[in-house]
Amino acid sequence: MTSVTPSNTTANKRWRAPLALVAGLTGLILVGCASRLEFPPMGEPLPLTAKLEIPASIKTLSADYTDSCGHLMQIPIGSRLEEALVEGAFRTFKKVVYEGGGTKDATPDLLVRVDLVNWSFSIDKEYLYDRAPAKLQLHAMARVYNDKGELLRETEIKTARQERVRLEPVQKNCDYIIDPFIQDSVVDFASKVAMDARLASGAQTAPIAARAATPPTAKTLVPVTPGPAASPSAPTPASSTSSSLRFKAMVLDENSNLILEGGERVRVRVDVVNTGATAIQNASASLTGTQSVVGQFPSATLSIPPIQPGETKSLEFVATLPPTVQSQKAELHVAVTEGGGAAAPSQTLALTIQPTGIQSDDVDQIPAPVAHFRRPHTYLLSIGIGSYRDTQLLPRKYASLDAEMVANYFQSLGGVPASNVRLLQDWKALRPDIDEALLDWLPPRMNKDAVVIVYFAGQAIVTPTGEVLLVPYEGSPSSTTRLYPLKDLESALARLKAKQTILLFDGMVSRLHSDPKAKSVAPRWETGGATVRVIGGEGYAKGIEDDKHRHGLFTYYLLRGLRGDADTNRDGEVTLGELAAYVSQKVSWASKTHFNSDQHPHVWPVLKSGDKSSSLVLTKLAAITGSETP
Structure with missing residues (x-):
C-alpha cells in the first residue's frame, strides 16, 4: 500500500496554519474553475462580501504515491483544494476580497478561515490489478468572523472519501485515473466549508460569547436558514411529513434507444439532493409498481449514505427485464424517505417493454435522440469507402x-444538426469530394467554439518513409497522386482554427510497395498539430472486420462506446477521453479473444484526465425521466 499520513507532532504543526479560500487567482482562472468543478445546488449567492486568506503552506500541499510500475508520483492536492474553495466562495457570496484580486473597493462583511488539522492519502495498489482502492481524508476547523473580528461560528469539517481508481488505459498501464477522485473529494470538502459560511452569515452582527453553547461540532450564534437550493424535482409545501430531500429519477436502457426489450439490462438512477440546513441520516430510496418488473431487482430498497446540506448523492437500481412475448406496459414508482418518515414527492416512471428477440447489443438500432442536447457548433465529416475503382484493392x-x-x-446522441454532417460513401468519396468538404464546406462555418470530427473507414497506404496516405475511391497504389496525404488533411484542419479537431480511423494499413528486404518504417500518424487522433490499430494491420456484428471491429466498439458503454463514471455523458480508453481496451481484448489476432488502437496525443480534449463531451445518453406522482 502507498500511504501518506502526517504525524501527530511536526507534521500537524505544519498543517495547522490558517487556510482561507483564495489568493491571487485571475478572473480567467475563476471562469475555468466554474466550467470544470461541479458543485451541488447551493442557492443564490448571498449579498455579502467575504474576505479570504490562504497561506503558502496550503498551496503547496501534495501527496506522493507509487504507481503500479513502481514510479514515484505526486498529486498537487493543495492547488486542487484551493481551486475548489475559491469556487465555493464565489458560489456563496456576491463579492469576494482576497490578496491580489477580487472585488475592488469592497468592504468585507466576513472573514472566512479554515485551519487544516490533519489529512491522509493512500492507494492500495496491491489489492486489485486495475481497480486499486484510494482513500483521502481531510480534517479541518472552519471559522467565520464578522467585520469586528468577533467569532461567529466554529465548525469541524471532515471529508473521508474512498473509491476504486483504475489504471490509465491510454498510457502504459502504470498510472491511475485519479484526478476525478481528487476533484470529487475537494469539492465535497469545499461544499461543506461554503455551506458553513452560509449558515454563519445570518449571525455576523453578534459575537460568539453572547450566545448559548451549541453542540461541539458546530458552535454558532443564532440559527440561520440558508438560501434556497435548486432541486431536481418540484418542491413540496412544508408540512409535518415533508422532507428537505429532493430527487430526480430516470431509466437508462442498455442500448440507449429508449425501447426496453425483454432480457435487456436496465438501470434506474436516482440523484438525491439535501436542500435543507442540516445533515440527514438513515434515508432510503425504494421502488414499487408492476411486480413482474420490480421483482427483477435484487433489492427494491437502497440506503442513502448520510447527506450533508447542499450535497448530492447518486444511487442505482440495476436489473435485467423479464422475457416477454408481447408488449407490456409497466410503471415504477420511486420514493425517497427519511428515517423519521418524512418523504420527498414520489415520482413515476412509465415503461413499455417490447417482446424479447431484439439483441441488446445490436448497435444498428439508432439510439433515441436526446431532448434539449444540441451541439450547433460541432461538425462531422464521415467518410466510408468499401469498394474502389482499382479492383486490385x-x-x-x-x-x-x-x-x-x-x-x-x-x-442522435451527439446533438449534431443534420446540416452539420457531410457523409461521403464509396464513389462519392473522391479526392475532390474530400477537398470540397475540408476547403469549401467547413471554413465558412467555423468559429471559436467549433469542434470538427473526421471519421474515415477504408484503407491507408504507407510510403517507405512512413508517410500515411489515405485512399479515396479513385486511389491506387500505382499512382500516389490519386491518394490523399494525411499531412494535407492535417493542414486543412489546422487552417480551420477550430476549438478542437478529431480524426477517427478504422481500416487496413499497408505498405506502398511490398519489399520483404526493405526496412520496415512504422506509419507516422503523429504529424504534429492539435488534432486528436484515435486510430483503429498500431503499425500495419488489416483492420479486423467483425462478420457477426457486420462492422469494422474498431467501429463496432466505437458505436457501443458512443451509446453509453464508455460512460465509465456513469454521469450520462461520454467524453473523448472515456471513448478513447474504452475502444483501446475493448478492441485489444476482442481481437485476441475472438479473432486470435492483435489489434491495438493508437491514441495521439495521450489523453489524460483533466485535459480539455479528454473532457470534451461527444454524446449524451437518452433516458426515461420520472414525473411526480399526483
Whole structure:
C-alpha cells in the first residue's frame, strides 16, 4: 500500500496554519474553475462580501504515491483544494476580497478561515490489478468572523472519501485515473466549508460569547436558514411529513434507444439532493409498481449514505427485464424517505417493454435522440469507402455502412444538426469530394467554439518513409497522386482554427510497395498539430472486420462506446477521453479473444484526465425521466 499520513507532532504543526479560500487567482482562472468543478445546488449567492486568506503552506500541499510500475508520483492536492474553495466562495457570496484580486473597493462583511488539522492519502495498489482502492481524508476547523473580528461560528469539517481508481488505459498501464477522485473529494470538502459560511452569515452582527453553547461540532450564534437550493424535482409545501430531500429519477436502457426489450439490462438512477440546513441520516430510496418488473431487482430498497446540506448523492437500481412475448406496459414508482418518515414527492416512471428477440447489443438500432442536447457548433465529416475503382484493392465490406452509422449516432446522441454532417460513401468519396468538404464546406462555418470530427473507414497506404496516405475511391497504389496525404488533411484542419479537431480511423494499413528486404518504417500518424487522433490499430494491420456484428471491429466498439458503454463514471455523458480508453481496451481484448489476432488502437496525443480534449463531451445518453406522482 502507498500511504501518506502526517504525524501527530511536526507534521500537524505544519498543517495547522490558517487556510482561507483564495489568493491571487485571475478572473480567467475563476471562469475555468466554474466550467470544470461541479458543485451541488447551493442557492443564490448571498449579498455579502467575504474576505479570504490562504497561506503558502496550503498551496503547496501534495501527496506522493507509487504507481503500479513502481514510479514515484505526486498529486498537487493543495492547488486542487484551493481551486475548489475559491469556487465555493464565489458560489456563496456576491463579492469576494482576497490578496491580489477580487472585488475592488469592497468592504468585507466576513472573514472566512479554515485551519487544516490533519489529512491522509493512500492507494492500495496491491489489492486489485486495475481497480486499486484510494482513500483521502481531510480534517479541518472552519471559522467565520464578522467585520469586528468577533467569532461567529466554529465548525469541524471532515471529508473521508474512498473509491476504486483504475489504471490509465491510454498510457502504459502504470498510472491511475485519479484526478476525478481528487476533484470529487475537494469539492465535497469545499461544499461543506461554503455551506458553513452560509449558515454563519445570518449571525455576523453578534459575537460568539453572547450566545448559548451549541453542540461541539458546530458552535454558532443564532440559527440561520440558508438560501434556497435548486432541486431536481418540484418542491413540496412544508408540512409535518415533508422532507428537505429532493430527487430526480430516470431509466437508462442498455442500448440507449429508449425501447426496453425483454432480457435487456436496465438501470434506474436516482440523484438525491439535501436542500435543507442540516445533515440527514438513515434515508432510503425504494421502488414499487408492476411486480413482474420490480421483482427483477435484487433489492427494491437502497440506503442513502448520510447527506450533508447542499450535497448530492447518486444511487442505482440495476436489473435485467423479464422475457416477454408481447408488449407490456409497466410503471415504477420511486420514493425517497427519511428515517423519521418524512418523504420527498414520489415520482413515476412509465415503461413499455417490447417482446424479447431484439439483441441488446445490436448497435444498428439508432439510439433515441436526446431532448434539449444540441451541439450547433460541432461538425462531422464521415467518410466510408468499401469498394474502389482499382479492383486490385481489397474491398472493405462494412466501411460504407460504418460511416453512415457514425453519422447517425452523432446526430442522435451527439446533438449534431443534420446540416452539420457531410457523409461521403464509396464513389462519392473522391479526392475532390474530400477537398470540397475540408476547403469549401467547413471554413465558412467555423468559429471559436467549433469542434470538427473526421471519421474515415477504408484503407491507408504507407510510403517507405512512413508517410500515411489515405485512399479515396479513385486511389491506387500505382499512382500516389490519386491518394490523399494525411499531412494535407492535417493542414486543412489546422487552417480551420477550430476549438478542437478529431480524426477517427478504422481500416487496413499497408505498405506502398511490398519489399520483404526493405526496412520496415512504422506509419507516422503523429504529424504534429492539435488534432486528436484515435486510430483503429498500431503499425500495419488489416483492420479486423467483425462478420457477426457486420462492422469494422474498431467501429463496432466505437458505436457501443458512443451509446453509453464508455460512460465509465456513469454521469450520462461520454467524453473523448472515456471513448478513447474504452475502444483501446475493448478492441485489444476482442481481437485476441475472438479473432486470435492483435489489434491495438493508437491514441495521439495521450489523453489524460483533466485535459480539455479528454473532457470534451461527444454524446449524451437518452433516458426515461420520472414525473411526480399526483
